[in-house]
Amino acid sequence: MGGALSRxxxxxxxxxxxxxxxxxxxxxxxxxxxxxGPLQLxxxxxxxxxxxxxxxxxxxxxxxxxxxxxxxxxxxxxxxGTVDRVEVVGVDGSxxxxxxxxxxxxxxxxxxxxxxxxxxxxxxxxxxxSGLTVIDTPGLGSLDAxxxxxxxxxxxxxxGAPVPVAEVQNRPGGKGLDAGSQAAxxxxxxxxxxxxxxxxxxxxxxxxxxxxxxxxxxxxxxxAIGVLNKADQVVPGPADADEWSAATALAGGQAxxxxxxxxxxxxxxxxVAEATETGHFTQADAExxxxxxxxxxxxxxxxxxxxxxxxxxxxxxxxxARARLLERLDLYGARRxxxxxxxEPGLTAGELRRRLSGLSGFPTLHGLVxxxxxxxxxxxxxxxxxxxxxAVALHANLADRMxxxxxxxxxxxxxxxxxxxxxxxxxxxxxxxxxxPDELAAELSRLVGSDDPAxxxxxxxxxxxxxxxxxxxxxxxxxxxxxxxxTPAQSRIAHVVHRGFFLIWQQLQDGGAP
Numbered sequence: 001m002g003g004a005l006s007r008x009x010x011x012x013x014x015x016x017x018x019x020x021x022x023x024x025x026x027x028x029x030x031x032x033x034x035x036x037g038p039l040q041l042x043x044x045x046x047x048x049x050x051x052x053x054x055x056x057x058x059x060x061x062x063x064x065x066x067x068x069x070x071x072x073x074x075x076x077x078x079x080x081g082t083v084d085r086v087e088v089v090g091v092d093g094s095x096x097x098x099x100x101x102x103x104x105x106x107x108x109x110x111x112x113x114x115x116x117x118x119x120x121x122x123x124x125x126x127x128x129x130s131g132l133t134v135i136d137t138p139g140l141g142s143l144d145a146x147x148x149x150x151x152x153x154x155x156x157x158x159x160g161a162p163v164p165v166a167e168v169q170n171r172p173g174g175k176g177l178d179a180g181s182q183a184a185x186x187x188x189x190x191x192x193x194x195x196x197x198x199x200x201x202x203x204x205x206x207x208x209x210x211x212x213x214x215x216x217x218x219x220x221x222x223x224a225i226g227v228l229n230k231a232d233q234v235v236p237g238p239a240d241a242d243e244w245s246a247a248t249a250l251a252g253g254q255a256x257x258x259x260x261x262x263x264x265x266x267x268x269x270x271x272v273a274e275a276t277e278t279g280h281f282t283q284a285d286a287e288x289x290x291x292x293x294x295x296x297x298x299x300x301x302x303x304x305x306x307x308x309x310x311x312x313x314x315x316x317x318x319x320x321a322r323a324r325l326l327e328r329l330d331l332y333g334a335r336r337x338x339x340x341x342x343x344e345p346g347l348t349a350g351e352l353r354r355r356l357s358g359l360s361g362f363p364t365l366h367g368l369v370x371x372x373x374x375x376x377x378x379x380x381x382x383x384x385x386x387x388x389x390x391a392v393a394l395h396a397n398l399a400d401r402m403x404x405x406x407x408x409x410x411x412x413x414x415x416x417x418x419x420x421x422x423x424x425x426x427x428x429x430x431x432x433x434x435x436x437p438d439e440l441a442a443e444l445s446r447l448v449g450s451d452d453p454a455x456x457x458x459x460x461x462x463x464x465x466x467x468x469x470x471x472x473x474x475x476x477x478x479x480x481x482x483x484x485x486x487t488p489a490q491s492r493i494a495h496v497v498h499r500g501f502f503l504i505w506q507q508l509q510d511g512g513a514p
Contacts, residue, residue: 003378081123
């Protein structure tokens with residue numbers, strides 16, 4: 001059962017259940033069940049944004065098809081299993097087990113029409129899925145209303161506040177999504193939102209759905225990340241050195257524009273990331289690139305003006321080999337690889353793969369997913385579960401409501417559980433519900449975004465004595481803000497943050513780590 005915070009919430013649920021009315025107790029039981037499992041990360045975005053490419057890269061295997069086929073219209077949950085298999089779950093609750101196709105992908109023939117399938121459970125013996133379930137979703141904005149609606153429900157039902165089934169059934173595309181299927185797929189506790197170029201109005205709308213239909217934790221800064229995919233297609237401006245510089249600047253602008261929805265936005269060349277992280281880039285590809293790097297510089301440069309010129313026949317590398325390079329790396333990746341090999345002809349295939357992965361932007365994204373999501377999974381799951389308990393209390397009878405809220409209050413008062421009210425406070429601020437001065441908002445983000453006292457205090461590498469001083473000064477500043485010059489909503493958040501910094505000081509004083 002997860003980490004310490006998840007266990008604490010689970011114990012609270014177990015204590016409450018026998019004391020509650022049957023229907024309320026059953027809902028608390030659902031919260032308890034959700035705590036006993038890996039973090040659920042939904043990968044969402046518009047159709048053709050490259051979601052499945054991102055999914056494959058995260059998993060480290062090319063299993064989600066990136067072309068248009070039946071299964072791309074369905075929600076697919078990729079999770080760890082001891083046997084590789086695909087389970088097709090029908091809207092009637094039935095399950096049919098299928099093998100992956102000969103290429104290792106979800107099979108094209110699922111044995112049923114899409115409107116008869118609720119979702120797919122794809123099991124893989126992949127270490128990348130240890131502690132993390134990756135959910136591939138149909139594209140928002142798809143012409144298939146049922147597919148888009150399934151994604152909307154998935155995003156909107158995170159955090160234990162699912163859209164009522166009757167409401168789903170009555171909306172366009174809602175037919176066929178029964179209560180059991182909805183409950184099975186509506187498990188997202190974090191979201192990786194993929195878009196290309198500048199985010200459009202409907203991207204912001206989709207992210208607003210994720211926030212509005214769920215608990216405030218759905219917009220907490222630690223469980224929503226943006227990916228600016230196809231960064232190689234961003235057209236450089238006069239001030240940009242190249243496509244990557246332009247994409248980095250654009251991602252930074254989008255991070256500001258979507259700050260109420262996302263922790264950060266990172267650029268990614270998904271096609272290169274997928275090839276280098278899933279084994280799709282081979283020794284033969286490296287040797288073909290090495291041969292191209294050995295061409296006369298002028299002749300070599302001409303290759304990268306267009307895809308047509310890249311596959312023209314009169315070259316020592318076969319057309320088939322060059323077409324394969326385009327399929328795996330596109331012109332951007334092939335050009336970068338040739339530049340690397342021209343500068344260092346002795347690069348091994350493994351080192352070339354590693355450098356291309358770095359140029360794709362994936363290591364930075366992977367690091368953010370790892371540090372912000374995986375390492376914070378306990379806090380995310382506990383926070384979402386706590387908010388789900390609040391939702392249960394809201395619809396319970398008066399006596400049950402009081403019991404649940406008393407248990408929540410007792411739980412969040414414990415020093416070891418202080419991350420939970422901190423996450424709630426951060427969600428209020430990042431969602432724009434409560435405004436804070438920029439400096440204080442940045443301090444709150446640091447506090448919930450790390451478990452390293454030096455990073456939390458904005459003092460990397462500082463000695464313990466300095467950290468103690470800064471922690472106490474910061475706590476005092478938040479206490480002063482809570483008392484003087486703040487609104488009632490700001491004051492409530494400031495008291496929570498003050499306690500967070502005071503606990504850091506106290507634990508540093510005692511020689512421990514927060």
